[in-house]
Amino acid sequence: MGWHLIRGYALLVYVFMFLPVAVVVLLSFNASQFGSFPITGVSLRWFGELAQNEAILRAFRTSIILGLLTALISTTLGVLASLALVRYRVPGENVISTLLIAPILVPEVVLAVALLLFLNFLGVNKSFGLLLFGHVIFTLPFVILVVQARLMAIRRDVEEAAMSLGASPVQTFFQITLPLMLPAVLAGALFAFTISFDDITGTLFWKPGGVETVPTQIFAMLRNSISPEINALGTVMIVMTVGLPLLGAAAARILSKKSGT
Amino acid sequence: MVPIFTILIIYLLNENHLPKVPSNPNCLTATLRDILMSIEARERRQPWILLSPALTAITLLLFVPLLFIVVYSFWLRTATGADQSGFFLDNWREALSDPFYRDILLFTLKIAAITTLVCAVMGYPAAYFIARSRGNKAVLLLLLMLPFWISYIIRTMSWINILGVSGALNTFLIWTGVISEPIQMLYNQTTVILGLVHFLLPFMILNVFVSLDGIDVTLEDAATSLGATRWEAFVQVTLPLSLPGLAAGGLLCFVLAAGTYITPLVLGGPTDAMFANLVYEAIITQLNWPLGSALSLMLLAVLGLLVMIYNRYLGMAQLMKGLG
Numbered sequence: 254m255g256w257h258l259i260r261g262y263a264l265l266v267y268v269f270m271f272l273p274v275a276v277v278v279l280l281s282f283n284a285s286q287f288g289s290f291p292i293t294g295v296s297l298r299w300f301g302e303l304a305q306n307e308a309i310l311r312a313f314r315t316s317i318i319l320g321l322l323t324a325l326i327s328t329t330l331g332v333l334a335s336l337a338l339v340r341y342r343v344p345g346e347n348v349i350s351t352l353l354i355a356p357i358l359v360p361e362v363v364l365a366v367a368l369l370l371f372l373n374f375l376g377v378n379k380s381f382g383l384l385l386f387g388h389v390i391f392t393l394p395f396v397i398l399v400v401q402a403r404l405m406a407i408r409r410d411v412e413e414a415a416m417s418l419g420a421s422p423v424q425t426f427f428q429i430t431l432p433l434m435l436p437a438v439l440a441g442a443l444f445a446f447t448i449s450f451d452d453i454t455g456t457l458f459w460k461p462g463g464v465e466t467v468p469t470q471i472f473a474m475l476r477n478s479i480s481p482e483i484n485a486l487g488t489v490m491i492v493m494t495v496g497l498p499l500l501g502a503a504a505a506r507i508l509s510k511k512s513g514t
Numbered sequence: 515m516v517p518i519f520t521i522l523i524i525y526l527l528n529e530n531h532l533p534k535v536p537s538n539p540n541c542l543t544a545t546l547r548d549i550l551m552s553i554e555a556r557e558r559r560q561p562w563i564l565l566s567p568a569l570t571a572i573t574l575l576l577f578v579p580l581l582f583i584v585v586y587s588f589w590l591r592t593a594t595g596a597d598q599s600g601f602f603l604d605n606w607r608e609a610l611s612d613p614f615y616r617d618i619l620l621f622t623l624k625i626a627a628i629t630t631l632v633c634a635v636m637g638y639p640a641a642y643f644i645a646r647s648r649g650n651k652a653v654l655l656l657l658l659m660l661p662f663w664i665s666y667i668i669r670t671m672s673w674i675n676i677l678g679v680s681g682a683l684n685t686f687l688i689w690t691g692v693i694s695e696p697i698q699m700l701y702n703q704t705t706v707i708l709g710l711v712h713f714l715l716p717f718m719i720l721n722v723f724v725s726l727d728g729i730d731v732t733l734e735d736a737a738t739s740l741g742a743t744r745w746e747a748f749v750q751v752t753l754p755l756s757l758p759g760l761a762a763g764g765l766l767c768f769v770l771a772a773g774t775y776i777t778p779l780v781l782g783g784p785t786d787a788m789f790a791n792l793v794y795e796a797i798i799t800q801l802n803w804p805l806g807s808a809l810s811l812m813l814l815a816v817l818g819l820l821v822m823i824y825n826r827y828l829g830m831a832q833l834m835k836g837l838g
């Protein structure tokens with residue numbers, strides 16, 4: 254009896270998590286010109302409108318460029334730091350780990366204010382650069398946590414074996430280390446991109462006037478009323494943010510199978 | 515591609531080229547000692563080279579800015595709009611003594627506490643279900659993590675579709691004849707909490723799951739075979755063992771809830787401003803940066819104290835398990 258109760262309860266929790274999201278997707282196909290019930294017909298009209306909306310397209314471009322650059326920098330810094338933590342005995346490792354994940358422990362609003370005010374003092378105004386710095390600093394801990402977990406699986410002896418069999422450091426890196434590390438690097442990059450793409454809390458502090466990312470654009474549109482366009486945009490975002498990590502996970506699985514770990 | 519090349523370059527720069535082994539056997543021991551020493555030196559130096567970019571970034575973009583706003587909070591915003599540097603206690607006096615700020619701080623802590631409690635009550639059984647399910651745990655967990663990947667702003671605004679005047683619930687209630695006019699269910703304290711729970715529940719479930727999954731199932735069986743009922747076995751064995759996960763999830767929920775300003779802006783009414791909204795107002799709307807610094811530091815102090823208490827008793831390791 255008890256187990257059935259728990260199962261029913263868990264099912265309700267799943268419904269709670271998914272229902273609002275499902276309604277967004279459902280309403281985005283609604284033909285009605287209000288972004289709400291009743292549903293008057295099925296239509297792709299709002300997706301079409303979306304593709305015509307200059308502001309939204311611009312926001313998408315900004316978000317994607319920002320996400321890619323964030324992923325690039327954050328993954329590079331994160332992979333290097335993770336390598337150090339996983340492969341070497343570093344004195345004071347616990348302190349360093351805590352320092353590296355400090356950006357998660359500080360509330361994002363506070364991090365946003367501190368960075369904005371400090372860089373402004375140094376003469377960096379609200380700009381794309383500030384936005385990029387901000388996104389790098391708060392995605393970095395997540396990258397480190399994800400990459401570190403994956404790197405644990407790679408054993409150093411494999412590299413040493415390659416070298417002792419006559420491979421040069423370059424050969425070893427490309428033929429042994431890189432293929433083994435690739436899933437970790439990709440997972441980290443994907444994580445950084447998704448977090449950056451989704452961020453609004455810090456972004457609202459750092460973005461210059463007139464520049465919008467997708468989340469801040471949605472936020473600005475919400476001030477009027479919920480339009481069917483927002484639901485359509487939401488559906489696109491859902492497909493992107495859910496689809497990408499799933500694809501990434503699948504890719505990582507295939508890659509790690511190939512390399513035999 | 516670029517990160518890979520950067521990593522390669524740093525990796526190679528780091529690769530110490532070992533001394534060539536000479537053909538003369540007499541100096542072989544000396545060379546061997548050289549090789550060992552150079553490997554040792556490399557082992558000591560290399561991690562710092564690998565760590566330095568990340569540590570530099572975090573120092574320059576987090577720690578130094580935090581110290582900077584401590585200084586900034588003692589500056590003064592003058593009537594002309596310029597900030598006067600110096601040592602003024604005005605901002606702190608205002609932030610600490612004005613009952614307006616105190617009330618909103620208490621309100622924020624209350625909302626965060628209720629959110630955490632609701633997350634625990636909703637999340638624990640769900641995590642228990644996933645951990646003890648005979649089905650595919652990975653799929654169940656992935657399903658739960660999906661909303662986690664879905665944009666925060668979309669998930670927050672999605673409640674307007676459910677609870678709004680022409681939302682799903684009102685439409686349904688009118689259709690069934692329970693009510694004849696739509697009622698406004700949005701823009702109050704309850705919807706703020708609802709939005710926060712929806713946002714934070716995956717954090718709670720993941721943390722509880724990680725700690726439940728690490729508990730040996732046979733422990734409960736052992737307890738029941740010794741005469742405990744299923745319920746007693748759970749309360750006396752499983753629950754205490756899973757408390758670290760519950761605490762880690764609780765801390766994350768509380769800190770993230772107390773630091774939000776978007777949810778109250780989207781789902782709250784005019785009187786539901788939380789402390790982070792005050793920070794946003796001071797920095798972005800009023801452009802009173804010294805006061806904004808003081809308010810940010812107040813929030814950091816309150817939440818930092820919680821993190822420190824947590825770290826003192828449970829340590830950061832549990833938190834990282836749930837995050838990674």
